[in-house]
Amino acid sequence: GEDVEQSLFLSVREGDSSVINCTYTDSSSTYLYWYKQEPGAGLQLLTYIFSNMDMKQDQRLTVLLNKKDKHLSLRIADTQTGDSAIYFCAETFSMDSSYKLIFGSGTRLLVRP
């Protein structure tokens, strides 16, 4: 079945770059997403990439997609303390005519001053 895996924890210094990695199993995924969850809140969409793209850049965020290895990464440049949160990778999984969003377990990013 479909599966999305992430490492559970990442700690970086303020000002450094953070790289959060994700692997997925469904090769038919159309969109892959990164969501951010701050404490006590729901998830908010950070960015997404269409499966026919290799890279997408959006201000401090860079998403890299390696379809051959089914590997997705999120790079945050100049990481700030406000970036401390849980980051979820998600893929769309298609079954019949419905498209479900399958989430990874989340990576908790801690930014040290």
Added chain:
Amino acid sequence: NAGVTQTPKFQVLKTGQSMTLQCAQDMNHEYMSWYRQDPGMGLRLIHYSVGAGITDQGEVPNGYNVSRSTTEDFPLRLLSAAPSQTSVYFCASRPGVRTGELFFGEGSRLTVL
């Protein structure tokens, strides 16, 4: 601009009690879904709906019922609560059935004693 509204935010139940988690969205979204979030397991899809009168099961549907009598509302019912249902529940909606950003509510924390 309410978005996705969940109630209640917190609830404590005894084993065997029933309750309904409410979810409403005011964005005229076709697709609505319920996830549960457990430590180290990310978000798992419970049930989803692609429109009024249409519901289907996700990854972990057992112990939960849903209905979608209107576009706006998608309640989640626990008929006989069990301690294994202690979790944080998120309702989410998106404009289209297939793709699009998923908008999340703020979550409902449920404890079953």
